[in-house]
Amino acid sequence: MIRFDDVTKTYDPTSQPALDAVSLDIDRGEFVFLVGASGSGKSTFIRLVLKEDRASRGAVYVAGQNVANIPSWRVPRLRRGIGVVFQDFRLLPNKTVFANVAFAMQVIGRSRAVIRETVPDVLATVGLEGKDNRMPHELSGGEQQRVAIARAIVNRPGILLADEPTGNLDPTTSMGIMKILDTINQNGTTVVMATHDDDIVNTMRKRVVELRGGSVVRDDAQGIYAGRPEAMAG
Amino acid sequence: MRVAFILSEIGSGIRRNLSMVTSVILVTFISLTFVGAAGLFQLQINQMKGYWYDRVQVTIYLCVDNSSEASCAAGPVTEDQRAAIEARLESDQFAPYVDTVTHETQEEALVHFRDQFANSPIVDSVTAEQLPESFRVSLVDAEKYEVIDEAFSSEPGVDAVSDQRDFLEAIFRYMNWASVVALAIAGIMTFCAILLIATTIRLSAFSRRRETGIMRLVGASKAIIQLPFILEGVIAAVIGAVLASATLWGASRFLIDGWLVNTFPQTAFISSQQVLLLVPVLILLGALLAGISSLLTLRRYVKV
Numbered sequence: 203m204i205r206f207d208d209v210t211k212t213y214d215p216t217s218q219p220a221l222d223a224v225s226l227d228i229d230r231g232e233f234v235f236l237v238g239a240s241g242s243g244k245s246t247f248i249r250l251v252l253k254e255d256r257a258s259r260g261a262v263y264v265a266g267q268n269v270a271n272i273p274s275w276r277v278p279r280l281r282r283g284i285g286v287v288f289q290d291f292r293l294l295p296n297k298t299v300f301a302n303v304a305f306a307m308q309v310i311g312r313s314r315a316v317i318r319e320t321v322p323d324v325l326a327t328v329g330l331e332g333k334d335n336r337m338p339h340e341l342s343g344g345e346q347q348r349v350a351i352a353r354a355i356v357n358r359p360g361i362l363l364a365d366e367p368t369g370n371l372d373p374t375t376s377m378g379i380m381k382i383l384d385t386i387n388q389n390g391t392t393v394v395m396a397t398h399d400d401d402i403v404n405t406m407r408k409r410v411v412e413l414r415g416g417s418v419v420r421d422d423a424q425g426i427y428a429g430r431p432e433a434m435a436g
Numbered sequence: 437m438r439v440a441f442i443l444s445e446i447g448s449g450i451r452r453n454l455s456m457v458t459s460v461i462l463v464t465f466i467s468l469t470f471v472g473a474a475g476l477f478q479l480q481i482n483q484m485k486g487y488w489y490d491r492v493q494v495t496i497y498l499c500v501d502n503s504s505e506a507s508c509a510a511g512p513v514t515e516d517q518r519a520a521i522e523a524r525l526e527s528d529q530f531a532p533y534v535d536t537v538t539h540e541t542q543e544e545a546l547v548h549f550r551d552q553f554a555n556s557p558i559v560d561s562v563t564a565e566q567l568p569e570s571f572r573v574s575l576v577d578a579e580k581y582e583v584i585d586e587a588f589s590s591e592p593g594v595d596a597v598s599d600q601r602d603f604l605e606a607i608f609r610y611m612n613w614a615s616v617v618a619l620a621i622a623g624i625m626t627f628c629a630i631l632l633i634a635t636t637i638r639l640s641a642f643s644r645r646r647e648t649g650i651m652r653l654v655g656a657s658k659a660i661i662q663l664p665f666i667l668e669g670v671i672a673a674v675i676g677a678v679l680a681s682a683t684l685w686g687a688s689r690f691l692i693d694g695w696l697v698n699t700f701p702q703t704a705f706i707s708s709q710q711v712l713l714l715v716p717v718l719i720l721l722g723a724l725l726a727g728i729s730s731l732l733t734l735r736r737y738v739k740v
């Protein structure tokens with residue numbers, strides 16, 4: 203589903219690359235943790251999958267297609283196939299929960315009827331039944347992140363990328379979010395999650411890819427989060 | 437669905453940037469008023485040029501008994517000389533320049549003279565013999581009067597060629613100058629409008645970078661992301677253009693129809709109807725200004 207083929211990403215030629223000759227294969231339906239210290243290149247990995255940035259060297263394949271060969275007018279289509287969730291939720295503060303999720307369908311031209319039918323289902327999936335008309339500031343952090351997840355999956359993407367989705371949440375709330383991500387993964391969506399949270403990684407027992415200084419230093423099928431204290435810094 | 441969505445985005449954008457949208461309306465209003473005024477000025481100049489050109493005549497005065505010019509030393513114009521001059525005026529050589537030629541005898545000249553100086557005591561003392569007979573030549577292109585002057589002033593039997601040159605050149609010089617100034621002001625105002633629209637769009641894009649960022653992430657196309665910004669600018673500019681048109685129309689009714697026409701009844705003025713011709717031009721220009729400046733701005737500031 204996602205394949206990195208000897209990918210190097212250099213933002214600034216004078217410093218060392220953010221990703222250094224990374225080769226990685228993520229299959230359809232997999233759940234992968236991307237771990238590593240702050241600055242190890244996790245977010246860069248995610249940006250390359252979304253074609254927000256171009257690889258300096260090597261090739262990034264998403265769903266079998268080399269993203270470098272996707273013309274800019276087709277990039278939106280690539281992104282429709284990928285849901286993204288961030289640490290800071292990125293909700294629209296002046297829209298209700300329903301409107302925030304519906305927004306993702308409106309901008310790609312879904313009909314009102316389809317939106318009215320789909321959004322409540324997705325809100326139920328993330329455990330937000332009955333909160334359609336709340337504003338984001340009336341929600342807890344965990345609930346806001348659920349709205350963000352609902353928005354990310356409402357168009358049924360094949361891939362869900364999560365960049366430290368539990369970074370701002372307490373452990374209990376985080377586990378709730380992880381359950382939702384797991385459910386989404388069970389339904390067939392490939393999930394890639396960048397995180398610092400060792401408890402989560404150790405509990406979930408999924409594939410763990412560890413980055414250090416832009417290189418893959420570990421890739422365990424049912425791994426744990428080994429590197430600890432310095433990772434918590436970022 | 438998408439239309440409704442874009443409309444609601446425009447609505448929220450305008451509401452959020454009301455002060456900037458207002459300033460775009462005002463600046464396009466003012467700059468297009470100047471552009472329109474320059475346009476009206478140009479129309480008026482053309483109208484007056486046409487008016488004067490229709491009346492411009494080159495007059496070829498022929499020798500009479502008391503002519504003092506050297507070319508008249510041989511005495512008054514002869515029958516043959518007059519025929520030669522007339523034939524030459526009507527020849528193919530001058531066909532491109534000469535529209536009509538009329539001959540004015542000394543008796544007709546006296547009639548004209550009496551008309552012109554009806555209130556003056558000198559009328560009674562002037563006789564037909566003292567006035568020159570002449571050819572009145574109207575021109576195809578009034579600005580080519582020199583051709584006639586050069587060709588006929590030394591012809592035998594010609595006393596002098598009078599071509600109203602100084603008078604016309606002064607008029608047209610002032611008018612052309614004024615229209616250049618009006619156009620320059622209009623150009624500067626247009627430039628200001630473009631800059632301000634670009635700035636507004638940039639601020640608008642900045643204040644909505646959260647939305648546009650999310651739109652990008654969920655795979656909205658470039659058109660869906662940029663259209664609200666472009667249309668927002670275009671709507672504001674069109675409102676400005678409508679205000680400018682209304683102002684110009686009101687001003688022309690008040691100034692031209694209500695005052696100038698009565699004060700200078702001899703002069704042909706443009707009508708306020710002609711101002712209406714300017715309205716679609718101004719609206720199109722406003723829309724174009726906003727469209728182009730926002731497209732250029734968005735290329736740099738709203739990444740897709």
Ligand SMILES: Nc1ncnc2c1ncn2[C@@H]1O[C@H](COP(=O)(O)OP(=O)(O)OP(=O)(O)O)[C@@H](O)[C@H]1O
Pocket residue numbers: 213214219220238239240241242243244245246247436
């Ligand atoms: N836009 C950018 N321009 C220049 N350098 C960048 C840019 N983005 C990231 N970097 C650099 O690339 C390296 C990797 O950054 P990245 O954001 O991928 O790390 P990360 O693993 O996500 O870190 P964190 O856990 O703190 O989010 C860092 O050294 C960072 O300074």
Ligand SMILES: [Mg+2]
Pocket residue numbers: 244245246365
């Ligand atoms: Mg990061």
